[in-house]
Amino acid sequence: MTRRFKIVLFLIIPVLIITSGVILYLLAGRTAETEVSAEDVQPSIVEVEVLTKRDGIEISGNIEPVASADLAFPIAGYIEKILVSAGDKVSSGETVAILEDSQQRFNLAEVDVEIDTELVSGTQRNLELLDLKRQMKATELEDTRLKSTISGVVTEVYADTGDFVTAQQAGSASDVIVRVIDRSSMMALVEVDELDAPYLSPGQRVEFQFDAYPDLSVSGKVSMIPMEARVTSQGIAVLDTEVVIENPPSEILPFFTFSGEI
Structure with missing residues (x-):
């Protein structure tokens, strides 16, 4: 074995030993890193909301009926006419029954005479008062006409011609003459x-x-x-x-x- 070959061999052996050590170290570190990573990985929990079709209510x-009306006279008196029957169609404002109205017509005519007299020899103030009085008497005459407050169908007629009716009172069903729906x-x-x-x-x-x-x-x-x-x-x-x-x-x-x- 020559001297030159011994020198080369002497230099190569340490290099191989060092290289092998480095490779083993790197491999060992990578394996450990892989093991740690596997241990550190935790399963994640994902909440999933499941929507189901809700049944109806x-x-x-x-x-x-959305609209109905129990019609009654606001004043007392004897029924002179019933103008509708069950099953008839009526419009809002249509007259369905009439009270005997001779007294109301007399009262209105009497006021008209007073107004005529006052126009000749009265004062403006008296004329104004008589005009208010006439409006009241005209309203009383109008109250003898029972009118439907809605458009619809007559379902019941509770009175007959000649019946005496009392003035309408709140909550009193006995005063109802005609029902419309x-x-x-x-x-x-x-x-x-x-x-x-x-x-x-x-x-x-x-x-x-x-x-x-x-x-x-x-x-x-x-x-x-x-x-x-x-x-x-x-x-x-x-x-x-x-x-x-x-x-x-x-x-x-x-x-x-x-x-x-x-």
Whole structure:
């Protein structure tokens, strides 16, 4: 073995040893890093909100006319004429009954005579007072004409010609002469649980099923949602929601029982 070869070999061996050590160190560090990374990785939890289709809001009640009028005379007297019968259509302002009015016509004519006399030899002040008096007597004569306050259909006539009627009193049904309803639209107030309040909106579609006609489906809508809830005797908060049917079928009569879904 020559001297030059020994020198080269002497230089190569340390280099190989050092290189091997570096490689082993790097491999060991990479393996440890991989192990630590695997331990540090934690599974992430993702919350997924599942939205399901909500069933409709079930309702029930009795349907009634949006507008109705129980007509009664504001003064007492004997009925001279009944001008309508059950089933007749009437317009707002149409006369449906008349009281005997001879006393009212006499009172008005008497005031007219007083005014004529005062025009000849009276004062302006007296004429003004007589004019007010005449307006009052004319109103009394007008009160002998019972007029419908709405357009609709006569459903009941409670009196006959010749009957004596007393002046209308608040809350007295006995004074009612004629009942008129407007059947062009019907409505109902239905209880909606407070838990269903977020699912209510004006104009929302409503499907009605009537006990009298189970095969007849009628559509309507939510017409009014109250500004505050009501607590029932069971302690449950409910919304008295108004639902309406426009132009209901002729088969559907006021106060029919229904069930439905909003």
